[in-house]
Amino acid sequence: MGRQKAYCEEEVIEKAMAVFWKNGYEATSVRMLEKEMGINQFSIYSSFGNKQGVFLESVKCYKKKLSCITDKLKASQNGIAGIKEYFYDFQDFSEASHLKKGCMVAKTLGETCDKTDSIITEELMKFSNSLKELFKVNLAQEPGRSEADIEKQANYLMICLQGLSQASRIYTQEQLEDFIETTFKNL
């Protein structure tokens, strides 16, 4: 009973994700979301509770959109080569999404400060840690690596990925590829 929604929640959240991806969390206002999602503020709050809710849903959407390359990494059995391919896949993925380059999670994690909502930080860390676990699985496929080595190299890769994400808004595609090549020389 009652009037039916004039919008699809999944569709509008994809638009919201694009805005967060481009501008981060704080720099994205509800008015911007309203405009970009194409629905009124009332609808936003009725569907997602608050700005934080829109963001958390956007992260889910991002994860889903990224799943094609994370699944590929998960399925790979070729150790470091698989991780390297993930880096390149991520580059394509990031580049394909028009102007909004870099990683949405890395971007918003980077702007974290004291007053940042802990729920948001936790969600981003969860995302980040699950990727790190995938790296560790593939690193373990390489011969002659201790647990400690794997942990170190996984951290190295995560930090490089963070840097790569930031760099993707400044450096050229060619420079970013060079970075990936140099990054994997050290493993």
Added chain:
Amino acid sequence: MGRQKAYCEEEVIEKAMAVFWKNGYEATSVRMLEKEMGINQFSIYSSFGNKQGVFLESVKCYKKKLSCITDKLKASQNGIAGIKEYFYDFQDFSEASHLKKGCMVAKTLGETCDKTDSIITEELMKFSNSLKELFKVNLAQEPGRSEADIEKQANYLMICLQGLSQASRIYTQEQLEDFIETTFKNL
């Protein structure tokens, strides 16, 4: 003639720098600056024009504070070893500054978006590029490196430093050291 200032501009700008360092540009409000600098908004605007002016002056102050380790890098003649030492020096520098870890320039560069003041972006890029030039000088001291190699490796180091700065608010001191070691393994 006229009343004399009750504060020292250099002193209050150091306080301002600390706030920007911790929170970045956007997340720092003039009220926070007012409180932390210990002077009224009128004094802030009379001394530095506007928020942007306070920030630009803070960047100068940051550069000055960092100069002890950049000068050391500049004086070094030992190629990559000198750069690696710069990374460690920067770690100590970042750690020594209480809670506000990471690099102020990297942090504010990371939050750059479309609507960010271009003057600020330019100033940060200038800072970043001058450091890159120092890296290139030291890289050129190593034997058997083409111009192209040097450029690539300098970019690699800059992106790693960006990642390191971001990571310093999440990872432990030990993990960060491991990162530096891995970064320089095969350079």
Added chain:
DNA sequence: ACCAAAACTAAGCAATTGCTTAGTAAATGT
């Protein structure tokens, strides 16, 4: 046909943003 439940529009809320300004206090030149 009518009523109730849900979704819409648009105005408005308090709080915060960067910045200004009217009024007052202190210092210096004459």
Added chain:
DNA sequence: ACATTTACTAAGCAATTGCTTAGTTTTGGT
């Protein structure tokens, strides 16, 4: 001593923030 110049306090500005709410439209059950 007086006038002028500068610095200070504190109130206030319009614009924007995240969020709410009063009033209207659309839907479905009876």
